[in-house]
Amino acid sequence: MxxxxxxxxxxxxxxxxxxxxxxxxxxxxxxxxxxxxxxxxxxxxxxxxxxxxxxxxxxxxxxxxxxxxxEHQGFSLRFDGTEHRIALSGLTGKPIxxxxxxxxxxxxxxxxxxxxxxxxxxxxxxxxxxxxxxxxxxxxxxxxxxxxxxxxxxxxxxxxxxxxxxxxxxxERTFPHSWLGILAKSAPAHDELVYAHHERGFALHSMRSPELTRLYLQVEPGERLEDWPDERIWDELATRLGAPCEPGPVVEKGITAMRxxxxxxxxxxxxxxxxxxxxxxxxxxxxxxxxxxxxxxxxxxxxxxxxxxxxxxxxxxxxxxxxxxxxxxxxxxxxxxxxLHRSADPFEQRLSLARLRRIASSAAAATALAQDYVGISEDA
Known part of the structure; x- marks a missing residue:
């Protein structure tokens, strides 16, 4: 052969x-x-x-x-109880x-x-x-x-x-947190992706179709799926995202280490x-x-x-x-x-919030983030 x-x-x-x-x-x-x-x-x-x-x-x-x-023209960052949109198309001319x-x-x-x-x-x-x-x-x-x-x-x-x-x-690097992810048969609660920085941990609202929602929560390494029944997941998502998601049948659930x-x-x-x-x-x-x-x-x-x-x-x-x-x-x-992830170090936690606030207040910082997200690099 x-x-x-x-x-x-x-x-x-x-x-x-x-x-x-x-x-x-x-x-x-x-x-x-x-x-x-x-x-x-x-x-x-x-x-x-x-x-x-x-x-x-x-x-x-x-x-x-x-x-x-x-096709999405942008995504949202939620922190400090507010939402700030990163207009990918407006800042880079390109969507995801x-x-x-x-x-x-x-x-x-x-x-x-x-x-x-x-x-x-x-x-x-x-x-x-x-x-x-x-x-x-x-x-x-x-x-x-x-x-x-x-x-x-x-x-x-x-x-x-x-x-x-x-x-x-x-x-190699291993990060001190994991992601708990679910795929649910429910309509997305937001038209675009939402990345949330919260005192209880990171959360992400995404989607796969108008009928399928993909959602993630930051959890500690070593946590078990059996400790996260569906009701707890939906409640935690609502808290971290700052708005309830429409609960639906969970068709996939898993915990992924970050490395x-x-x-x-x-x-x-x-x-x-x-x-x-x-x-x-x-x-x-x-x-x-x-x-x-x-x-x-x-x-x-x-x-x-x-x-x-x-x-x-x-x-x-x-x-x-x-x-x-x-x-x-x-x-x-x-x-x-x-x-975006909660740090156990209070100093690092404050630095993350300072960086997020700069992105929200600086067109240059927001543009740099948008360029990286859509894959534009000055040294590509």
Whole structure:
């Protein structure tokens, strides 16, 4: 068995990379240890930067996005008992789009040719520092297979096998709080996203559609879901957001630890990392999916140049370029996390309020925040 590119992982990074390569005439096989239903059922990020929307449209994946995606011209910050709107379009000329990651994955799977190999196991990468790498795996019939290729793309996330093959320096931070998130069948209580800084902790009001609301609460590390019945969650959301949300059936509930991680470099020989296999950002800045799309947009161009034209320049510079983007996202996501979450340190808590008040009173500070949020950077 042989292909030009083996992509490990059928999340949005891996599926989009395969799609972009196919459009350029590069053949790729996608391997995924989970089953199709699991991949489609993962509820993740839902805020798309304009650059991400542009990539999806250019790749022919914008039909449903344009029909049901929710374009937002701004978002709100609530603190000190007041609300201040960040007018993204007014400050930057660009909106963001609310469209769930699972919807992006659905669009990619509908367009996939060939279908990813789901449910494989015992995936192993070999000879990545040579020009004849390969990947071995066990298929769903229990048969051990070997895929020979020119390049391997590790898009299998933080817990996948790819990242451990790269002899990388790892930079990590664990934040002293977690997020309790719910997805509820209820109409959103606000037309745009609301980020709330409250003495009881951070809260976020988001949405996935006019009928589905996505809501988050800051909780302590180690808290258990059983300590948070639905009634308590709705009451706490109303307190922190300063207005009641319309309660509805909760269809998903979970607690997520907040952490940051960057692996340097993102390339080792003929193995290239993209998405969560290379970096994880705290979710406050809504950068994870957008960062993965930026990775594979550049990687698809680099591999096309390498495999079709023998040009190595973009492949050799891929890691350096995308690490700069990763650290920009880490900087902004960390700043947003520290800005909005309750700190146990009274000094830090007062600093957060001072920063929020400056954003509310300074056009320059609000513009800088808006530019970071929509993905505009002076050093991009």
């Amino acid at each position: 042989r292909t030009q590119v083996v992509i490990v992982g059928a999340g949005p990074a891996g599926l989009l990379l395969a799609h972009l390569l196919r459009l350029e005439g590069v053949h790729a096989v996608v391997l995924e240890t989970r089953h199709r239903e699991h991949v489609l059922g993962r509820i993740r990020a839902g805020v798309l930067e304009p650059g991400t929307v542009e990539v999806l449209r250019e790749a022919g994946l914008g039909t449903r996005l344009d029909r049901v995606g929710l 789009t609310v469209y769930g990651q699972q919807e992006v994955v659905r669009d990619l799977l509908d367009a996939a040719e060939p279908e990813p190999c789901f449910g494989v196991s015992d995936v192993a990468l070999h000879d990545v520092t040579t020009d004849r790498p390969s990947v071995t795996f066990t298929d769903t019939d229990g048969v051990r297979r070997t895929l020979h290729c020119d390049v391997i793309a590790g898009c299998d996330g933080f817990h996948g096998v790819s990242r451990n093959v790269v002899p990388a320096t790892r930079f 940051a991680h960057v692996a340097e470099p993102m390339r080792h020989g003929r193995l290239f990392l993209a998405g969560d296999a290379a970096h994880i950002v705290p979710p406050t800045g809504a950068k994870g999916l957008n960062l993965a799309v930026a990775d594979v947009r550049l990687l698809s161009r680099a591999l096309t140049a390498l495999l079709l034209h023998g040009e190595e320049g973009d492949a050799l510079s891929y890691s350096d370029i995308r690490l700069r983007g990763a650290w920009r996202a880490e900087r902004f996501s960390t700043e947003m996390t520290e800005l």
